[in-house]
Structures are given as structure tokens and as C-alpha cells.
Amino acid sequence: MKQAQVPAVLESVLHEIPGIQITPKEGSRVRVDVAPGALPAILELLKGQLGFMHLSAISCIDWPQTDEFELVYTVWSHEQKMTVSAHVTIPRDPGEYVSVYDIHTPAGFFERDIHEMFGVRFDGSPNLRKFILTSWNGPPPMLKSFDTLAYVEETFQWVDYRPEWLRDIEAKGGGIDSEGEGAPS
Amino acid sequence: MSDTTPVIPDQPEVCRTVDAEERGVWRRVMDRFADHCRARSLFVLHYCTGCGAIELPPTITSRFDMERVGVSPMVTPRQADILLITGYLSVKTLKRVILSYEQMQSPKYVLGFGSCTINGGMYWNSYATVKRLDQYIPADGFIAGCMPRPEAVQQVFLDLMKKIDAGQANAWQDYYLNYDRYLGNQMALFGEEWHTPVDVIAEAEHYGYVGDGTRGRFTEILDRHAAYALRDAPEDYPERGANERLLP
Ligand code: SF4
Numbered sequence: 019m020k021q022a023q024v025p026a027v028l029e030s031v032l033h034e035i036p037g038i039q040i041t042p043k044e045g046s047r048v049r050v051d052v053a054p055g056a057l058p059a060i061l062e063l064l065k066g067q068l069g070f071m072h073l074s075a076i077s078c079i080d081w082p083q084t085d086e087f088e089l090v091y092t093v094w095s096h097e098q099k100m101t102v103s104a105h106v107t108i109p110r111d112p113g114e115y116v117s118v119y120d121i122h123t124p125a126g127f128f129e130r131d132i133h134e135m136f137g138v139r140f141d142g143s144p145n146l147r148k149f150i151l152t153s154w155n156g157p158p159p160m161l162k163s164f165d166t167l168a169y170v171e172e173t174f175q176w177v178d179y180r181p182e183w184l185r186d187i188e189a190k191g192g193g194i195d196s197e198g199e200g201a202p203s
Numbered sequence: 204m205s206d207t208t209p210v211i212p213d214q215p216e217v218c219r220t221v222d223a224e225e226r227g228v229w230r231r232v233m234d235r236f237a238d239h240c241r242a243r244s245l246f247v248l249h250y251c252t253g254c255g256a257i258e259l260p261p262t263i264t265s266r267f268d269m270e271r272v273g274v275s276p277m278v279t280p281r282q283a284d285i286l287l288i289t290g291y292l293s294v295k296t297l298k299r300v301i302l303s304y305e306q307m308q309s310p311k312y313v314l315g316f317g318s319c320t321i322n323g324g325m326y327w328n329s330y331a332t333v334k335r336l337d338q339y340i341p342a343d344g345f346i347a348g349c350m351p352r353p354e355a356v357q358q359v360f361l362d363l364m365k366k367i368d369a370g371q372a373n374a375w376q377d378y379y380l381n382y383d384r385y386l387g388n389q390m391a392l393f394g395e396e397w398h399t400p401v402d403v404i405a406e407a408e409h410y411g412y413v414g415d416g417t418r419g420r421f422t423e424i425l426d427r428h429a430a431y432a433l434r435d436a437p438e439d440y441p442e443r444g445a446n447e448r449l450l451p
Contacts, residue, residue, distance in 0.1 A: 151331070153294060153393060153394070156330070159330050159331070166328055166329065167328045170327075170328050170329070170334075173330075173391075173392070174335070175334070175335060176322060176323075176334060177321060177334075183345060
């Protein structure tokens with residue numbers, strides 16, 4: 019496969035950023051790896067000079083192996099018809115980063131969501147109160163260290179797999195196929 | 204015309220006292236008749252929780268046309284007979300489901316649609332969804348499958364109609380008879396501050412379904428909420444603001 023070229027426009031705008039690594043991906047996607055300190059400047063440059071107006075998403079990945087969070091900022095430019103995903107890694111402890119709300123307003127929602135799901139604090143984010151999990155008091159549930167199954171076992175009860183209603187269904191010729199693939203032995 | 208003043212008897216014979224047993228029989232006959240009629244005109248609350256909602260338009264509209272057997276959608280819980288839980292219930296959705304369920308007038312029927320309502324389905328290990336619908340509100344039937352086809356939905360409606368007609372679709376009475384247990388399960392999930400605007404115990408008294416399980420240690424907690432509402436809060440009552448967690 020032919021190695022894709024870094025788009026020249028991107029190269030010309032971003033080459034001055036120290037330590038930046040630009041990797042072209044399939045189609046119109048480009049991955050950019052930067053130091054945490056440089057990310058706001060890059061988003062600013064992309065937005066101001068190349069029309070990357072649209073912040074599609076901010077996502078977070080918990081890496082327990084290296085004790086880091088990886089934050090991915092995905093922006094799209096209608097002018098360049100290009101998607102750039104900017105990756106930064108921050109230490110899991112204390113898990114703090116800066117908000118990019120002043121560059122892209124929708125960041126407020128993504129940051130609030132990531133704060134709720136991973137516990138990352140974004141300095142300067144307008145609102146980090148509870149978002150979706152309004153009645154949740156446990157740890158941020160998307161952390162790999164959160165044992166979902168243990169929580170479920172402790173909080174909920176299971177139904178017995180041979181209940182009365184199943185016998186009714188079996189009497190009519192239906193029921194669980196106990197011979198089939200994945201059947202409980 | 205007679206000029207004698209009419210004699211009003213002390214015990215008017217037309218108003219003889221009906222003895223309790225006799226009224227009981229009459230009432231049972233009426234109930235059976237009402238059940239028979241009711242089974243032929245059912246309104247399903249148009250409220251959808253999970254993916255399963257997508258199977259309802261074909262079930263209700265011309266392809267399968269549930270209306271030909273007397274089942275049609277209804278927009279408000281107070282006028283609906285059936286609460287169809289169409290799939291997974293997140294903990295937050297369950298609160299709304301309970302609020303809707305309690306607003307429905309008895310007799311009311313709950314049907315769990317899809318594997319998620321039976322045992323969590325494919326969300327069996329999710330922290331955010333409840334696993335068993337029937338722990339929180341009593342259900343009259345379930346449809347297994349992920350997701351069940353309209354034929355299966357039709358089948359459960361027909362089964363429910365048969366049950367109603369036979370006077371056996373009585374899960375709603377269980378909510379009154381064992382309210383304390385249901386409330387306890389709800390509180391285990393939502394916290395002890397959980398309470399709804401509906402006075403379920405008064406309803407249980409109204410319908411005549413107060414049992415041993417109606418009141419208990421969880422309904423006692425409700426009494427404390429009532430006292431709090433009257434500004435007569437016990438010392439150890441949770442801070443104001445604890446309730447903010449209830450509904451956003
Ligand atoms: S049973 Fe399947 S289709 Fe239904 S809500 Fe659950 S996952 Fe969705």
C-alpha cells in the first residue's frame with residue numbers, strides 16, 4: 019500500500035509546533051500526536067487558518083498499563099474536507115487538563131461527559147456538574163479499574179432460568195434451546 | 204284525594220338492607236362482566252424505553268393492525284390500560300416508568316417486552332440498566348427475544364386478553380398487596396429519599412387490597428417524607444438537597 023502523504027496545507031501550518039508528529043491515515047484522516055501543552059494552540063491554528071470549525075468529538079481512553087489517559091480531539095474542516103484527530107496523553111493522577119471551551123464551544127459537553135465517565139478535570143470548563151448519571155454515586159464507571167460485573171452482582175438479582183413462565187412456553191412447544199450453541203451445561 | 208297525611212314508615216320496605224355476602228356475589232358477577240368487556244378494548248401507553256419501540260409501529264399499523272383485536276395506542280398514562288416496557292430500562296428510566304405506572308388507573312397491566320426486561324438481556328453486565336423489571340413493578344407477562352417480532356407482540360396481547368377475560372391478569376393487585384417489597388427494591392436502587400407523588404397505600408385501601416405486605420419498614424420511611432413535607436422533619440432526616448438527586 020502506498021504510504022499516504024501528509025497534506026501540504028497541514029504541514030505548512032503545523033510544522034513550527036515542537037515535537038509534533040503527523041501521521042496520515044486512510045481517506046481524508048490525519049492523526050496528530052502532540053504534547054499536552056501544545057494542543058490548544060494547534061486547535062486554534064487549525065480553526066483560524068484552515069477552517070477546522072467543527073469539533074466532532076473529544077474522546078478519552080483509559081490506559082491502565084501506562085497509568086495514562088489519552089484524549090482525542092477530532093476536528094473537521096469543510097474547506098479542506100479533512101478530519102484531524104489530535105492525541106494527547108496526560109498522567110492518570112491527578113487527571114487534569116485544560117478546557118478548550120474558549121476555542122470550540124461544544125467542548126463543554128464533551129468535557130462534562132468525560133469528567134463524569136473518567137473523572138478527568140478540565141480547567142476552565144464551564145460546567146462539570148453531573149450530566150447523565152444524575153443518581154450515580156460510585157466511581158467514574160468508564161475507568162478500567164471499575165469492576166462492572168462485581169457492581170452488578172452486588173446491586174441486582176438475576177432471574178432463575180427455569181421459571182414458571184418458561185414451563186408454560188415449553189408446554190406450547192417453545193422455550194430455550196438447551197442443545198444449541200452456548201447453552202448452559 | 205284523601206286528606207289524611209301520608210304515613211311514612213320507619214323501615215321503608217323498598218330500601219331493605221343488602222347483606223354483605225349478597226353484594227359480594229353481585230360484585231363478582233359485575234367484575235367478570237367488566238373483565239370480559241375490558242379485554243376487548245385495551246389501550247397501550249405510548250411510552251417506549253429501549254430499542255424495542257421500533258417493533259410497535261408495524262404492530263399497530265396496517266401490516267399487523269392490532270386495532271382489529273381491540274388494542275390501540277394511548278398518549279397518557281391515566282387513560283391507558285397496558286404499560287408495555289419495550290426493552291432495557293436504565294436506572295433513570297425506571298424512575299419514570301414507576302411514576303407512569305403509578306399514575307395509571309387500576310386495573311392495569313404491565314408487559315415486559317424483550318430479553319432486557321427479563322434478565323437484563325445483552326446489558327446483563329451493565330452498571331446502568333436494571334435486570335429484572337418484575338422486582339420494581341409487577342408484570343403480567345413477558346416476551347422473550349431480542350427483539351421480539353410483531354407476531355410475538357401480538358401473541359402476548361392475545362394471551363393477556365385471555366388472562367383478563369378469565370379474571371387472572373391480577374398482577375396490579377400485587378403492587379398493593381406487597382407494596383412494601385416493591386418500594387424496598389426501588390429504594391435499594393434509588394436511595395431512601397425515593398418517593399412518588401402517588402399515595403399507593405390510600406389507593407390500596409380504596410381498592411380493598413391492603414395485605415400484610417402493604418405496609419412495612421420501607422413505607423415507614425415514606426411516612427417520614429410526609430412528615431418532612433409538613434415541616435415536621437425528624438432530627439435524622441436527610442438534608443434538604445438530598446432530594447435533588449431524585450429527578451434532574
Ligand atoms: S431485548 Fe434486545 S432489542 Fe430489546 S431493548 Fe434489549 S437489547 Fe434492545
